[in-house]
Amino acid sequence: xxxxxxxxxxxxxxxxxxxxxxxxxxxxxxxxxxxxxxxxxxxxxxxxxxxxxxxxxxxxxxxxxxxxxxxxxxxxxxxxxxxxxxxxxxxxxxxxxxxxxxxxxxxxxxxxxxxxxxxxxxxxxxxxxxxxxxxxxxxxxxxxxxxxxxxxxxxxxxxxxxxxxxxxxxxxxxxxxxxxxxxxxxxxxxxxxxxxxxxxxxxxxxxxxxxxxxxxxxxxxxxxxxxxxxxxxxxxxxxxxxxxxxxxxxxxxxxxxxxxxxxxxxxxxxxxxxxxxxxx
Amino acid sequence: xxxxxxxxxxxxxxxxxxxxxxxxxxxxxxxxxxxxxxxxxxxxxxxxxxxxxxxxxxxxxxxxxxxxxxxxxxxxxxxxxxxxxxxxxxxxxxxxxxxxxxxxxxxxxxxxxxxxxxxxxxxxxxxxxxxxxxxxxxxxxxxxxxxxxxxxxxxxxxxxxxxxxxxxxxxxxxxxxxxxxxxxxxxxxxxxxxxxxxxxxxxxxxxxxxxxxxxxxxxxxxxxxxxxxxxxxxxxxxxxxxxxxxxxxxxxxxxxxxxxxxxxxxxxxxxxxxxxxxxxxxxx
Numbered sequence: 001x002x003x004x005x006x007x008x009x010x011x012x013x014x015x016x017x018x019x020x021x022x023x024x025x026x027x028x029x030x031x032x033x034x035x036x037x038x039x040x041x042x043x044x045x046x047x048x049x050x051x052x053x054x055x056x057x058x059x060x061x062x063x064x065x066x067x068x069x070x071x072x073x074x075x076x077x078x079x080x081x082x083x084x085x086x087x088x089x090x091x092x093x094x095x096x097x098x099x100x101x102x103x104x105x106x107x108x109x110x111x112x113x114x115x116x117x118x119x120x121x122x123x124x125x126x127x128x129x130x131x132x133x134x135x136x137x138x139x140x141x142x143x144x145x146x147x148x149x150x151x152x153x154x155x156x157x158x159x160x161x162x163x164x165x166x167x168x169x170x171x172x173x174x175x176x177x178x179x180x181x182x183x184x185x186x187x188x189x190x191x192x193x194x195x196x197x198x199x200x201x202x203x204x205x206x207x208x209x210x211x212x213x214x215x216x217x218x219x220x221x222x223x224x225x226x227x228x229x230x231x232x233x234x235x236x237x238x239x240x241x242x243x244x245x246x247x248x249x250x251x252x253x254x255x256x257x258x259x260x261x262x263x264x265x266x267x268x269x270x271x272x273x274x275x276x277x278x279x280x
Numbered sequence: 281x282x283x284x285x286x287x288x289x290x291x292x293x294x295x296x297x298x299x300x301x302x303x304x305x306x307x308x309x310x311x312x313x314x315x316x317x318x319x320x321x322x323x324x325x326x327x328x329x330x331x332x333x334x335x336x337x338x339x340x341x342x343x344x345x346x347x348x349x350x351x352x353x354x355x356x357x358x359x360x361x362x363x364x365x366x367x368x369x370x371x372x373x374x375x376x377x378x379x380x381x382x383x384x385x386x387x388x389x390x391x392x393x394x395x396x397x398x399x400x401x402x403x404x405x406x407x408x409x410x411x412x413x414x415x416x417x418x419x420x421x422x423x424x425x426x427x428x429x430x431x432x433x434x435x436x437x438x439x440x441x442x443x444x445x446x447x448x449x450x451x452x453x454x455x456x457x458x459x460x461x462x463x464x465x466x467x468x469x470x471x472x473x474x475x476x477x478x479x480x481x482x483x484x485x486x487x488x489x490x491x492x493x494x495x496x497x498x499x500x501x502x503x504x505x506x507x508x509x510x511x512x513x514x515x516x517x518x519x520x521x522x523x524x525x526x527x528x529x530x531x532x533x534x535x536x537x538x539x540x541x542x543x544x545x546x547x548x549x550x551x552x553x554x555x556x557x558x559x560x561x562x563x564x
Binding site: 027030031032033034035038055056057114117118119120121122124125126127128129130131132133134135136137139140141211214215218219222223231234235237238239241243246247249250251253254255256257258261 | 313316317318319320321324337339340398401402403404405406408409410411412413414415416417418419420421423424425495498499502503506507515518519521522525527530531533534535537538539541542545
């Protein structure tokens with residue numbers, strides 16, 4: 001009997017490799033199909049509004065503009081890489097500072113809620129002033145690189161800060177008590193329980209922040225003018241009513257934003273495999 | 281007696297001295313927090329005053345100047361004669377029109393794509409890149425192609441749609457399968473599952489998404505008003521005074537925007553708290 005029982009082949013759920021490949025292929029195919037439908041709809045809209053369509057971007061025009069931008073650079077001769085790099089360094093710097101300050105302050109105020117409670121009257125109104133609202137002020141009082149870094153810092157700081165702050169009270173009290181029972185000191189509780197439990201929230205906040213800072217840099221570049229930067233690129237072409245180039249620029253911005261999000265999402269998934277939450 | 285009762289609830293066990301729990305505090309916690317907040321406010325103004333008197337920049341906003349600008353803006357309106365209420369109203373109407381549209385579309389599309397995931401999977405290649413184009417990057421385009429009220433509504437729609445859409449979309453797979461299965465066991469149809477299980481479980485997420493979306497749209501309206509210019513709106517108010525290098529009035533405008541944003545957030549938060557008391561999540 002026992003032998004028979006053990007002889008029952010315990011098969012892992014098999015997915016035939018061919019089927020998996022076909023599944024992927026099908027996905028690719030459907031995605032291509034939706035691109036085709038999208039382009040078709042675009043064309044239909046174009047032909048419907050034919051009368052006022054002089055400035056409406058066309059699919060062919062956009063592709064041509066994108067290739068031109070990549071190969072030849074823009075009107076003033078700046079290449080796409082220059083624009084990208086100008087925006088990217090500003091974002092990275094402001095974002096780095098925001099992460100550092102946001103996490104530190106969030107942890108301090110989360111551990112000592114009294115500090116947050118006592119300074120709410122300052123923090124809350126500041127939190128609800130959109131970073132873009134600071135742009136005119138930054139134009140007048142700051143200049144050059146620091147101006148952009150400041151705006152991005154504002155945009156990225158609050159999401160990280162708030163997500164760290166709210167995640168600390170959510171740490172499982174059982175885990176803290178267990179450590180306490182074994183005679184741990186406050187320092188050890190922070191080190192071994194609180195910081196590890198808060199890590200996923202920190203990264204989630206960091207992901208929201210990178211999106212917010214990417215949004216702020218575009219706005220800041222449009223309003224405050226150096227001549228390089230992806231936001232400036234779009235506005236430059238919009239002023240000339242060259243909407244094909246504008247759409248191409250928007251696509252670049254979208255793809256870079258997607259890339260940043262994807263990088264952090266991958267880190268999150270890799271580090272926190274035990275969390276089954278679905279995020280996008 | 282008291283001790284055994286407490287032992288049953290498991291409250292007083294760890295504490296050797298039960299009197300310690302009952303002992304009233306001298307100053308109520310709430311009053312203490314008010315006091316501390318006043319002190320922080322004092323420190324804030326002190327620091328501001330310190331910077332203000334040590335800076336060499338003549339454009340730095342001063343405390344007295346901001347106060348005077350605020351009084352001027354409230355009683356007399358701005359340099360073109362528009363009152364503060366008019367500015368706030370113009371922005372709010374734009375925000376609510378765009379936000380309402382985004383809410384309806386985001387919830388509908390989110391539910392649709394959440395229930396039929398293959399629609400989302402197969403149009404990902406279109407949705408994802410568009411999702412990561414910041415709403416502000418649509419401004420130049422909308423300046424060229426749209427005009428007036430529709431321009432603002434469109435920008436706000438772009439800003440508010442995706443947070444709502446994504447939060448609905450991701451919350452649907454998280455609905456408890458046990459609940460769905462038990463309805464199925466009792467012979468419920470797909471429609472029953474949707475109506476009784478999926479929609480009620482997803483509403484908290486919808487409201488949370490709506491709160492984020494509202495914050496985003498408030499941010500977009502300020503940016504849109506600054507770039508594409510009708511003479512009225514809270515964002516325009518700020519830029520108008522920044523062009524005149526009148527930083528005191530700019531700060532007043534920023535505070536106005538902050539207060540309205542805060543009020544919107546508080547409103548949705550209160551609705552959330554009232555409707556979903558059973559959820560103990562901490563949100564700010």
